[in-house]
Amino acid sequence: QVKLVESGGGLVQAGGSLRLSCAASGRTFSNYAMGWFRQAPGKEREFVAAISGDSRARYYADSAKGRFTISRDNANNTVYLQMNSLKPEDTAEYYCAADFGGSRRYFSPSEYQDWGQGTQVTVSS
Secondary structure (H helix, E strand, O other), X not given: OOEEEEEOOEEEEOOOOEEEEEEEEOOOHHHOEEEEEEEOOOOOOEEEEEEOOXXXXXXXXXXXXXXXXXXXXXXXXEEEEEEOOOOHHHOEEEEEEEEOOOOOOOXXXXXXXXXXXXXXXXXXX
16 A cells, blocks of 8 residues: 655646646555546546556556656656646546556556545636
């Protein structure tokens, strides 16, 4: 089990950028994959991006491709989500999550074992 703490959310105008961070503690960080998900009011939690423990594999939702970049710093136990060209439809609570099982279903929230508390991203038009 790990403790995950997100930060970096806020209010930004459309076209702007934000960088989310997720600090992990409790297990060897490089041994597990990490994902970012988001949930807007009244909607289901949806996959945004995922990264393998060694950063060799990165996956993105279609909505994030070309605009968002996931990265990790294993020396500092942190995963990042750089979000550029933000749109009002990106408004949501963003969560990081840890997958210890090496699932190939990286897009499914049920494959992740531990979650952060979330950070709110609001994009104004």
